[in-house]
Amino acid sequence: MTTILNIKSSSNLQGSVTRQIGPVAVERLKAQYPDAKIIERDLVKTSIPHVSPQFVSAMFSGQNDAPALALSQKLIDEVLASDIIVLEVPMYNFGIPSALKAWIDHVVRAGKTFRYGAAGPEGLAKGKKAIIVLGRGGVYSEGPMKTMDYQEPYLRMILGFIGITDVETIVIEGVALGPEKAAAALAGARQRAHTLTHRAA
Numbered sequence: 001m002t003t004i005l006n007i008k009s010s011s012n013l014q015g016s017v018t019r020q021i022g023p024v025a026v027e028r029l030k031a032q033y034p035d036a037k038i039i040e041r042d043l044v045k046t047s048i049p050h051v052s053p054q055f056v057s058a059m060f061s062g063q064n065d066a067p068a069l070a071l072s073q074k075l076i077d078e079v080l081a082s083d084i085i086v087l088e089v090p091m092y093n094f095g096i097p098s099a100l101k102a103w104i105d106h107v108v109r110a111g112k113t114f115r116y117g118a119a120g121p122e123g124l125a126k127g128k129k130a131i132i133v134l135g136r137g138g139v140y141s142e143g144p145m146k147t148m149d150y151q152e153p154y155l156r157m158i159l160g161f162i163g164i165t166d167v168e169t170i171v172i173e174g175v176a177l178g179p180e181k182a183a184a185a186l187a188g189a190r191q192r193a194h195t196l197t198h199r200a201a
């Protein structure tokens with residue numbers, strides 16, 4: 001059975017473009033894997049707290065079963081159980097929303113999703129595919145704003161760090177540049193989501 005983890009992080013609950021396109025991608029994958037199990041994590045409707053002093057203390061002292069790390073373990077289990085992760089990510093101030101960063105801080109943990117060996121860091125969440133749905137007011141895939149994009153490069157780096165290197169993007173950009181540009185960006189993204197294919201590793 002294929003397990004799809006769908007992460008939502010837009011605080012716009014009316015008209016979010018990532019919240020429109022993410023489900024198109026999930027539906028497309030469901031058509032390919034009719035028995036797929038879907039795990040939905042909406043980081044806005046149910047937010048993940050910032051890393052707390054108790055979290056850090058338990059983590060640094062190796063108390064992996066401490067209550068302060070229970071949510072982290074649950075989120076890690078969801079990632080490790082999944083075959084495909086569909087991440088819906090708006091650009092906020094050139095990077096990712098803090099709601100998603102809090103999730104990352106809970107999921108990226110030494111000994112759980114990565115470890116350091118003789119050859120350097122090794123991701124432990126291997127054999128998965130990630131589809132990242134990126135929403136942006138401006139245009140960053142080309143042109144003068146390209147170097148200001150700390151959203152896609154960061155996501156690719158952190159996913160790669162935990163072993164997820166098979167990453168596809170669906171970019172919805174320029175949505176703040178007028179209704180025509182927004183409609184074209186959405187139509188392009190919808191088409192791209194419809195043509196997603198995933199081959200199990």
Ligand SMILES: Cc1cc2nc3c(=O)[nH]c(=O)nc-3n(C[C@H](O)[C@H](O)[C@H](O)COP(=O)(O)O)c2cc1C
Nearest residue numbers: 010012016017018090091092093094135136137138
């Ligand atoms: C707090 C906040 C910060 C934003 N920062 C940026 C930004 O740095 N660059 C940009 O192009 N758009 C920015 N935007 C616009 C969003 O990226 C845009 O609205 C996009 O559609 C967000 O995805 P969503 O519709 O799924 O929420 C920002 C929006 C908000 C609410």
